C-alpha cells in the first residue's frame with residue numbers, strides 16, 4: 001500500500017509541527033505485521049526533521065534492530081523516534097525546534113554506510129510514543145494519527161485522509 005506524502009510550505013505555517021519527511025511514500029503503515037511505526041520510502045541522505053520542539057534524548061550509533069537511531073522527547077512527554085539513519089545532524093542533549101534538520105536517512109544495506117540495523121532497503125522508520133499516566137511507560141501510537149491531530153477537518157492534508165481511510 002503506497003500513499004504519496006506531500007506537505008506544502010503553507011501547511012507548515014498553519015500548524016506547530018513540521019513534517020518529519022517532506023515528500024515520500026508511506027511504504028509500510030503502523031500496525032501491519034506488528035509494525036510499531038510508519039515507514040517512509042526515501043533515498044539515503046534525505047533530510048529528517050524534528051516533528052516538534054524538544055530535546056534529543058537518545059542518539060545511538062548502531063544497534064541490532066534500529067541501527068543508528070535518535071529519539072526526541074517533546075514537552076508534552078511524547079517521544080518521536082527516527083531509525084536506520086545514515087548520519088546525525090545534532091547531538092544527544094541538543095534542544096531542537098520543529099523543522100530543524102536532525103539527521104539524514106539511511107537503511108540501505110547495499111551501501112557502505114553503517115547504521116542500517118535490520119533495514120532491508122533505504123527508508124525512514126518513524127515512531128511516536130505516548131506516556132501512560134498509570135505506569136509511566138511509553139506506548140507506540142500510529143504516527144500518522146498523531147500528525148492528524150495538528151490539523152482541523154478543513155486543513156487535514158489529503159494524504160492523511162487517504163491513510164486514515166484505508167484502515
Ligand SMILES: [Zn+2]
Nearest residue numbers: 037038039125
Ligand atoms: Zn519500520
